[in-house]
Amino acid sequence: MKHYSDTEREDAQTVAQIDQVIHTKVADWEQHYATLVDMFGRIPTDYKNQFEQDGIQYIKFWEQDEYDWYMELIKPDKPIEPLANAYPRCCYLLAIILIEQGKANEAYRILSKGLELEPDQPWLLSEMGMLGGQAAQTEHNSKVWKTAFSWYAHAFESRPYNTPAQKARALRGMGFACIELEDWDMAEKYYEASLTWQDSENAKNELELIREKKEDPATTVSIKGSGFDKGERPDSYTTFWHRAEKLPKTLRDELPDVYVYIWAKAARLGAIGPVNYRNDDHFKYPAADWKLDEVMAGSFQITNYLKGFHPAHALEALSDEGMEQLIRTFHFAKEAETLVRNSADQLIKKVSFKHLMDGETIDLYYVAPAKEAKPWWKIW
CATH class of the missing domain: 1.25.40.10 (Tetratricopeptide repeat domain)
Structure with missing residues (x-):
């Protein structure tokens, strides 16, 4: 035929x-x-x-x-x-x-x-x-x-x-x-x-x-059925590994232990919203005058796609200020940064962060902001 x-x-x-x-x-x-x-x-x-x-x-x-x-x-x-x-x-x-x-x-x-x-x-x-x-x-x-x-x-x-x-x-x-x-x-x-x-x-x-x-208009709408497995907390270890299993093994093997902590915080932020999160937070982060759209967008990428821990799986659509505020929300402060290129020849910022309380460190990656770059969805 x-x-x-x-x-x-x-x-x-x-x-x-x-x-x-x-x-x-x-x-x-x-x-x-x-x-x-x-x-x-x-x-x-x-x-x-x-x-x-x-x-x-x-x-x-x-x-x-x-x-x-x-x-x-x-x-x-x-x-x-x-x-x-x-x-x-x-x-x-x-x-x-x-x-x-x-x-x-x-x-x-x-x-x-x-x-x-x-x-x-x-x-x-x-x-x-x-x-x-x-x-x-x-x-x-x-x-x-x-x-x-x-x-x-x-x-x-x-x-x-x-x-x-x-x-x-x-x-x-x-x-x-x-x-x-x-x-x-x-x-x-x-x-x-x-x-x-x-x-x-x-x-x-x-x-x-x-x-x-x-x-009750004051109710925070969080994901129940569409984003997480039935019966699992959105910030649970089980949910994290369910996400991780969808990554290529070469990436999965490089997940740092401290990233799980950041992921759990991001999942909670997405579930309860920035106002409730701020009210419960010791430092009252994320602050009301921060770039909250970027903080929430970065949190979404961490929660759903485990982005940011590797240059080949970098966070996207964040300004330098938005990236710093996103991670400060989880009590990490910027220590140093360098520019690298990933396998797709993207210019990536590698930033070292240190936890404000216990001194734990992690390197995170995001696509370097470029004024001339357009969000990919504008091709529609």
Whole structure:
């Protein structure tokens, strides 16, 4: 078959197997990453997601539900032969890994390729929304949340045969974007709508948070169901290692012990917010007149992607002042700094910090600020 080789058929089986396990705790992320990168490298230059041959229309579906909903809602007037999808789905799974590792630029490139192969695929469009959310939190920028929302909205209505699971995923993304934009009524609306398409503990948890916030506007909205494993404290050692297992082993092996302390502090800051954190803090950090957007953005990168402990995994989008205030929030003061370049030829600032109380030291890394540099999300 011209547009569906034996290799593509085998890749489709492999990618389906990875999709089954990638969200479980037993997933070997490093091995899956290597497999998917290899697969990505053999995407045919003349790829077709659907084609006709000998009077039969062939369409590459991701799952049985897609085919069933296509047949029920489209009611094609010619024979349809379903094929298992390999390469757009490969892009989706590879992007998931890259997003979880905080590699936004690479994830954007991979998702863009996936949408080139299958422009109306709702899983790819929702993952682009997820990437937009990462950009918004990395930059602590509400405008980017609106861009993320638009990707989710596009995913919801991208084609007439989107499955209930695909529609529900897009609606949950729209709801989460509305939470970040502090539009509680719309967030509640989208999460409730998502439950009409698919049951989800995540959606129920978020609705609980939204209703608490609407009843008491002073309530701090922290992540319950969407960012951390069920039943785990956001600042627990278990959660930390669940994050660490998603890093390449070469990076994971270099995690300094003191970084776990910084991570736990950052996770708590993200969970309770800067005002509550300041009220509980001995030094009353982070101070109200600091660059709190940068402090929270850096805290998000530490909590979710373990950034900053290695030049190849440096913190991003921080000014010199914002970086210093971020780490002072956790009671470390700057001792010295040097400039280095990482393997991607980025100019990185290596800063030595010393704990104000016990004298513990750590070297942390962040991308050197450049006035001419634009945040990566502006490519949208």
